[in-house]
Amino acid sequence: MSEMIYQLQDLKVSFADLSRKPLLGAAPRTEVLKGLSFDIPKGEVLGIVGGSGSGKSTLGRALIRLIEPDAGSIRFEGTDIAHMSENELRPLRRRFQMIFQDPMSSLNPRRRVGGIIAGPLSLQGFDNIAARVDEALDMVGLPRQFAARYPHELSGGQRQRVGIARAIALKPDFILADEIVSGLDVSSQAQILNVLETLVRELGLTLAFISHDLSVIRRLCTRILVLYQGEIVENALTPELFSNPKAAYTRTLLDAIPLPDPDQVWS
C-alpha cells in the first residue's frame, strides 16, 4: 500500500452562527463538517466536489490549517497537525501550499510577478531566489520576462499561472487548489488544467482540487470525494464514480451538468 500524506479521522468543524446570536451569551454553532474520515495517498490528485455550502472550502482550509478544527485529527505525514500552534506549524507551512480562486485578489497589485513569487521563497530562507523564480515561471509556461510585470498587465489565465508558480516554487509536498479555474474562460481554463496535469506528472505532486465542476474534476483527478451538507456521501476512484455513481446526490450532480450537446435531454 502506498504511503499516506494525509490521514483524517472524524474531522469536525463548526462556526458561530451570528445571525442567531442572542443578545447576551454565545452564538449557537453550526456544524459545517460533521466528522469526516479519509486518507490522501502520496501522488494522488484528489477532487473535492459539492454544492455551495457543502463544506468543501472549509475542508480544504482545515487540511492546510488555515482554520483549526473542533475535533478529530489531521495527520500530515504521520504528525497530527489538528491542534498545533502557529509556532509549531511554521516549519511545516512550506510543505503545504495553496492556490486561490481569484488570482486578482490573491496577487498583490503593487508588486511585480517576480517579487510575488520570490516573497515566500525569501521568507522560507531559500537561496538562489532569482534562479528559482525563473524555474517556476518556466514550469507554468510563462516567459521569464513576465517577472517584471504587474498582475494587472496579465490576463486571467496568466495571473492564475503566477499563483501556481508561487505555490510550486517552494517545492511543497501538497498543494490545495480551491476553485482555481471557475473564474476563467473555457480556453484559459483548458490551459491551466494542462499546466497542472504536466506538473502533477513531472513533479509527482499531491494535489487536492476543489471544484463544483465534475467535467474539470474528471479530467484531472484520480479520486473524487463528494460532499453534501458537511458529510462525505461518496469517495471513489474517478472512473468508478462516473461509470457507477453510488450516492443519489452524485447522480443528481452528474445529471445537472449541461453537456455541450443538444441531444442531452433534461428530465
Place this chain on the structure above:
Amino acid sequence: MNYLSIRDLTVRLSNGLPLLRKVSLDVEAGEVRALVGESGAGKSMIGKAVLGILPRAARLTGGAILLDGENLETLSPKERRQRIGAKVALIPQDPLTALNPSRRVGPQITDRLVDILDWKRDEAEARALELLNEVHIQSPDRVMKSYPHELSGGMRQRILIASAFAAEPKLIIADEPTTALDVTVQKQILKLIREMQERHQTALLFVTHDLGVVSKISQSLTVLYAGKVIEETSVRSFFAGPKHPYSRALLAATPKYTDPDGSLMPVPDSVISAVEREVAAFDEQLNG
C-alpha cells in the same frame, strides 16, 4: 418576424477604440437566441446598447437597433425609456447585487408596474403573487415581505425572473443569469426560464460563455470575438460542426465529462492570431 433587429451596430470608447464592430443580429418573436463569447468579447455590451444603459465611456457611433420595427435611435430619451420599459426586460447575472438589500422583495417586483406602466398598486401586488407562484416559489406571501438576504441564491434568481416577466415584455435579455449558481440550481433555473419563455412566448436573448448552457436553452446562437460576429447559426448545426475555426476551438475547449480525453483543448495560438487578423482587416474597413 424579427422582434429585435440590430443592424451594423458599432460602439466605441471615447478614444475611438471599437468595442462592437458592425454587429448585426436578429431575434425573432418567441425565439431564444444565445450570444456566446469569451470575456471581453462584448456580449454584455450588446444587451446594454439595446437597453440604453451603455457605460459613460462607451458611445454608439453607428448602426441601428430596431425594436418591433421601430428604430430606437430616432426616439427621444423619454419615448425610448417608455418603449423599453413596456417591451423589454432584463434578467441580470448576480441576483444579490440586482436586488436592493434594504428593501423588501415585493415592492421591488411591483415598482416597475406601478411607476413606469401606471398600474394600481393592488393590481401590481396581485400580479406579483401570481408570478411568484409561476416561478414555483412556496408561500409567495411570505417571500414578498422578505429581504433579499433572507433568501437563497436560487430563490433570488427566481424572483428576478418573476420580475422580468411581470409586465409581459416581448423581449427579455438574460445576462449570464446562472453563472453565480450551483450546477443543480442552474439546472432548475434554466428549466424555469425555458418554461416561462414558452408559456409567455417571449423572445429571449441569452448571453452566456457556457456552450453547455447554450445547448439547453436556445435554438440559435451568435458567436462573438472582440466585438465582431464570428458565426451565426442554429444550435443544431453549430453542435454538429461549427464553421469558423474559432468556434470550433471554443467548442473543443468546453469540458464534457462524458468524454474526458477528447475535451479541453486550449484555443490554439494559431486560431487566435488568425481571428485577430480577421478583426484587424475588418477594422481597416471600419475606420477607412
